[in-house]
Structures are given as C-alpha cells and as structure tokens.
Amino acid sequence: EAGVTQSPTHLIKTRGQQATLRCSPISGHTSVYWYQQALGLGLQFLLWYDEGEERNRGNFPPRFSGRQFPNYSSELNVNALELEDSALYLCASSWDSSYNEQFFGPGTRLTVL
C-alpha cells in the first residue's frame, strides 16, 4: 500500500513570493493534516481538511491556506513568504476514526531566501 506522498521534495522561494505544496493521502483516508516543523522546533499543527472542508486551523496567519480536492488530495498555499516560513512542511492522513492515527508523508522542505 502506498504511503502519503508529497511534492515537491524541496522548494526554494524568495521573500514575498507564493509557495504551493501538494499532498496525496493514503488510499481510503479522507482526512489530511498539515504541520510545520521549523529547524530545531517541534511540529506545529497548521490545518485539517476532511471531505473537502477545512475543519480546524492552528495558530497561523491567514496567508497560510489550502484546500482539499474531491480525490482527497490537498494543497497548502503560503502567500507573501517570510524568511521564518523556512521549514519542513509535513502532510499526514488518517481514516475517519475517533482514535485518529495519523501517517506522515516525507515532507516538503521550503527555503525562503
């Protein structure tokens, strides 16, 4: 069974640009989650999508946004990039279970210059 996939692996942008990150969940999983892991820091929850709707949002500004497509894949968009947005962005997916075991993709490493 294929795991969570993310693209691109690496992304280099300059301040003020926009970045788009993509995620495909494990087959059968309907929920997709986005997390940010800045260098030396812990994972911070960004967004949760389920059935095409944004269900929950972490403590991040509105320039972090995303969407989920009918095939459950997801995009994370970061507008007006700032230097401190440089981080590993991880996508996870889960099936519709109250226990909520989440499985992570390999991440997209975003560097903002």
Next chain:
Amino acid sequence: RKEVEQDPGPFNVPEGATVAFNCTYSNSASQSFFWYRQDCRKEPKLLMSVYSSGNEDGRFTAQLNRASQYISLLIRDSKLSDSATYLCVVNAGSARQLTFGSGTQLTVLP
C-alpha cells in the same frame, strides 16, 4: 506549561540496555495517545498507539495513566537502529489536532 512535556534527554545507552521515556500531558480531555519516532530530517513514523490497558509490541511497551496524565515508553534490548528522536503525541479529540512533545533523543552506542 507546555501541553505535552517529555524528558529532555538526550539518552545515550549501550546496546542491549533498557531505556524508559516519560511524558505528561495537560489536557484532561485528551482521548488518544501515541509514540512516534523521527529520524534526523525525516518524517515522524508511528511507533505505537497507547491504549488504556497498556500495550506491547515486541521490545516496546507503552503505558497510559489517565489519572496522572502520564504516558511512558519502555524499550528493552536496545538496538543501534533504535537511535532516533521519540515523540510523545496527544490528540485532544474532536479537533483532530495532534499535539507533539518536543521529543527525546536516543542514541544507542555499540
């Protein structure tokens, strides 16, 4: 107070040793609990879900004490391949938002 607190580490142990990690959480409404491992610059991988009755998977044993809001992970007969950062993770329920501890780094020495 952090929502999920772990032993600061790092833990450096010889092969074959037994090592225990502890974790406390602050949200009494937390409903599910996990241990993940994360290798350097890689994604976290689910190691174990932690159930109320405690559970074991080979050399790994996890315990949950809801009254004390405490989770533990015991690794027996440590292998070099166990070297990683171990993350204590808590889900507060309907928000489906995992809260991660800062992690404990384990190095198993030959």
